[in-house]
Amino acid sequence: MSKTGVLGAFEEMVLLAVVRQGDEAFGVSIRRELEERSGSDVAMGAVYATLDRLENKGLVKSRIGEPHVSRRGRPRRYYDIQPAGAKELERTLSVRDRMWEGIELPTTVPSADA
Amino acid sequence: MSKTGVLGAFEEMVLLAVVRQGDEAFGVSIRRELEERSGSDVAMGAVYATLDRLENKGLVKSRIGEPHVSRRGRPRRYYDIQPAGAKELERTLSVRDRMWEGIELPTTVPSADA
DNA sequence: CCCATAAACCTACAAAGTAGATAAATTCTT
């Protein structure tokens, strides 16, 4: 998170995906959600690197999932938001609100003429 | 702006300050505004570096101000938003809205007990 | 001229984000 005490844009999105998915959030599911909601590709590496950083900062916590009923593959690492993470999200939101306060975007008229 | 087609957190704030200040936005005034609204220190270098990048991407345009009536010091470089910049802000806003859609933050109770 | 002032610019670094390859842990098939 930048010196302005605000989460980076990508950090914020990852954290939100973790919140939304409750106790079912793991790397692949987070990536899927980001791609769906942003409409662009997201690299696995980006997701894991960010999760690592968020965990180091104490904003999320991870646990390895049980190997599990007839599901192949390496066990999942699930992520949960921590109180500090929720606080960061709130802070980010409130700073941004102040930034957008009273902003009127120069209306981007698509292509009309009348 | 990251691969998710969204402006970085700091880029967004700088761009918003440019919009808000209309045709009066220059390095120092932008910094002042960011500090006021974020409540944290902002380095001049960060502001200029970001403005440079935004200009290279065509999101803002700069012009050197007239030396001017009894105002000492180096002339200002003023920044204006470009249509592409406004579009990026819109896109950033709309992606983020989708990300926050339906999010319920685990209520961070400050410290009460009743 | 030299000084004060205001602001731009530069340099070297730290942190965030990206791409794609590689490795690990598991189940299935034979």
Place this chain on the structure above:
DNA sequence: AAGAATTTATCTACTTTGTAGGTTTATGGG
């Protein structure tokens, strides 16, 4: 049990963004 298939995590090397703080430039005033 050995190996193929699968699912996911992890690593490495890199590009872009953001930071800190010092240096330079372009004024106007005495």
